[in-house]
Amino acid sequence: MKTLIVNSKNYIDVIEMNDIVFFMADNCYTKVVTKDGHQYVVSQTLAKVCNETEARFIRVNQSYLVNxxxxxxxxxxxxxxxxxxxxxVKFTISQKKLLELITLCSKNS
Structure with a gap:
């Protein structure tokens, strides 16, 4: 997935994945925060978003997926x-696992 489509009441926004800083769980929704500070809400769980994102995003705790x-x-x-x-963002995975994921993702980006 190179872009994320966000369908809101009045607009359909197309967001480049390169511009997304992190995703944050919000019950059955997920908040998307971009590098320019904009925030969007998608009607998908963080788990579903996690399955659809590229390798440069890592799940650092139950609520955050970070670029x-x-x-x-x-x-x-x-x-x-x-x-x-x-x-x-707090991380709950081990420091060793975090370093491995950052290294692996950096090579794939």
Whole structure:
């Protein structure tokens, strides 16, 4: 999937996957946050979005799917990921697994 189609009440937005910083679970919906700060809501669960996204996105906890291209720092002590657009996301996977996924995704991007 190279683009994400978001159908809202008044518009149909086409979002480039390269522009998506992260996806965040919100019950049966998923919030999409882009690098320019726009937020969209899709009527799919995060699990379904996860199955349809490209390899550059990694599931760092139950609620977040992060684009590795926007990771600027990993704070191992606080178990947080700092994203280039200044968001912080907690990770619950092991540090070793996180590093493996970041490395693997970076090679595939």
């Amino acid at each position: 590795v291209n926007f990771i600027s720092q990993v704070d191992k002590k606080r178990k947080t990921i700092l994203l280039k657009e200044s968001s912080e």
